[in-house]
Amino acid sequence: MKMEHIPGRNKGKIVLYALSTCGWCGKTKELLNTLGVEYSFVFVDLLPLDEREEAFNEMQRYNPHGSFPTLVIDDRRVIIGFREDEIRSELG
Amino acid sequence: MNIQEPTAQEIETEYRRLNREAEDGGYHLNPDREFTGNLVRGLIINMRRYGYPACPCRLAGGTRNEDLDIICPCDYRDPDLNAYGACYCALYVSGKVISGDQKVGSIPERRPPRDKRLQFVSPGVTGKSAELSHPVWRCRVCGYLCARDAPPLICPICKVQQDRFERFL
Numbered sequence: 001m002k003m004e005h006i007p008g009r010n011k012g013k014i015v016l017y018a019l020s021t022c023g024w025c026g027k028t029k030e031l032l033n034t035l036g037v038e039y040s041f042v043f044v045d046l047l048p049l050d051e052r053e054e055a056f057n058e059m060q061r062y063n064p065h066g067s068f069p070t071l072v073i074d075d076r077r078v079i080i081g082f083r084e085d086e087i088r089s090e091l092g
Numbered sequence: 093m094n095i096q097e098p099t100a101q102e103i104e105t106e107y108r109r110l111n112r113e114a115e116d117g118g119y120h121l122n123p124d125r126e127f128t129g130n131l132v133r134g135l136i137i138n139m140r141r142y143g144y145p146a147c148p149c150r151l152a153g154g155t156r157n158e159d160l161d162i163i164c165p166c167d168y169r170d171p172d173l174n175a176y177g178a179c180y181c182a183l184y185v186s187g188k189v190i191s192g193d194q195k196v197g198s199i200p201e202r203r204p205p206r207d208k209r210l211q212f213v214s215p216g217v218t219g220k221s222a223e224l225s226h227p228v229w230r231c232r233v234c235g236y237l238c239a240r241d242a243p244p245l246i247c248p249i250c251k252v253q254q255d256r257f258e259r260f261l
Contacts, residue, residue: 019150021148025149067150067203083198
C-alpha cells in the first residue's frame with residue numbers, strides 16, 4: 001500500500017492513518033505540517049478496496065478500535081484522535 | 093471512483109439545511125464555520141460515494157445495512173453529546189458548548205470495533221409485547237418511542253429514515 005510522504009524535520013518514523021473527509025484528521029495533518037516534521041500519511045477512504053482493507057488491518061494492529069485519526073510514531077507510540085498536547089510533546 | 097468535489101455553494105446550502113433541521117430538533121451545529129463546513133463537505137462526498145451520508149470521521153463499509161449506525165446523525169450522537177458535549181466529529185455540539193461553558197475536542201470512539209459489530213444481534217422482544225395493542229418502536233438515534241404497526245417513514249424528532257428504528261416492545 002502506497003503512502004504519501006511529506007518531507008521535514010526527522011523526528012522518527014511518523015505514520016498518519018486518516019480519512020479525507022474527517023475534521024480531526026485534517027487538524028492532525030495541519031499540526032504535523034505546522035510542526036514541520038517528516039511524515040507519511042494515507043487517506044484510507046480514498047484507497048481501492050483491497051488496499052483499503054490492507055491499510056485498515058495494518059492500522060488496527062496499532063489501534064484495535066479502528067478509529068480515525070491514528071498516529072503511529074516509531075511503531076510504538078500510538079496517538080488516537082486529535083490530541084494536540086500529546087502530539088506537540090512527542091514531536092515539538 | 094471519481095467523486096465530484098462539492099462546490100462552496102453546495103456546502104453552504106447543505107450547511108443551512110442541516111442547521112435548520114438541527115435547531116428544529118433542539119440540536120446545534122458546531123459554530124466553528126470553517127470546521128463545520130469541512131465536515132459538511134465530507135457528508136456530501138459520502139452521499140455521492142455511498143448513496144447515504146456516512147459519517148465523515150469513520151470508515152464506511154459501503155453497504156447501507158452495515159453502515160446504518162453511522163449514517164449522520166449517527167446512533168452515537170446523543171450519548172456523546174450527553175457525555176462530552178459533542179458528537180464524534182464535533183459536527184453537533186451541546187448547548188453548553190454554544191454558550192461557551194464547555195470546550196469541544198476530539199472524543200473517544202463509542203462505536204464498537206468491526207469484529208464486535210458483526211457479532212451484534214438485536215435483543216429479543218420481551219413478554220410484555222403480548223399485552224400491547226401495537227408494537228413499540230424506538231429511534232436508535234434520538235430515542236423517540238411510538239406505538240404503531242410500523243415505524244414512521246421519517247423520525248419526527250431527528251428526521252432520520254425508517255430503518256433507523258428498532259422494535260422496542
